[in-house]
Amino acid sequence: MQQKLIKNDSLTARVYFETNYVWSQIKKISRVFERKRKIKGIKMKDVEKTIGNLIDKVGVSFIGSIDSEGFPNMKAMLPPRKREGIKYIYFTTNTSSMRVSQYKENPKASIYFCDKRFFRGVMLKGTMEVLEDSDSKNMIWREGDTMYYPLGLTDPDYCVLRFTAHKGRFYSNFKSEDFDINDIQCVH
Structure with missing residues (x-):
């Protein structure tokens, strides 16, 4: 009986040791996954270049605003007229x-x-300013804009929307990546 008890104690000690070892390995692996989770998603090599190229190639843009009841509103627009990196993006509108x-x-x-060809996209969140000064209007005016603004640059129904990005979310290959504009080096 004494011998059997000693055998059981050594078995218990071995199980205890192996269990602790397994748990230590699980903790190491979970720390690795936690670090990767904090990095998030697909990890673009050059956020500004990747997003900028996507913006430059699209034929339609979508802009969102908040109505007086607090609901989001979306609208399709022509592509931006100008961008400064991916932080500042300019549109024309009435x-x-x-x-x-x-x-x-x-x-x-x-x-x-x-x-839509490669099923990828980017959403940028930030603020939109309405610019009505002549410098801003001149900056993005194009030949042929009189089709939309018959009175030309001085048309009171012509203004510039300047979007300032704060954060973004890029989607590609069934994965998403969040990014903060202040964490990347934007060209101005």
């Missing part, structure tokens, strides 16, 4: 539009660009 009045009331905004 001063009399519903979107302009919404941005003046609440500047929170989002914009979305998608590449």
Whole structure:
């Protein structure tokens, strides 16, 4: 009986040792996964270049605003006229539009660009300013804009929307990656 008890004690000690070893390995693995989870997603090599190329290739942009009841509103737009990195993106629109009045009331905004061929896209969150000064209007005016703004650069129904990105989310290959604009080096 004494011998059997000693044998059981050594078995218990071995099980205890192996269990602790397994748990220590699980903890190591979980720390690795936790670090990877904090890194998030697909890990773009050059966020600004990847997102900038996507923006430059799209034919349609989507802009979001918040209405007076607090609901999000989306609208398809022509591609941006100008961008400074991916932090500042410029659009033209009519001063009399519903979107302009919404941005003046609440500047929170989002914009979305998608590449339907490769099924990838980016959503940028930030703020939208309505610019009506002549320098801003001149900066993005193009030949042929009189089709939309018959009175030209001085048309009171012509204004510039300047989007300032704060954060973004990129989707590609069934994975998403969040990024903060201040964490990347943007060209201005």
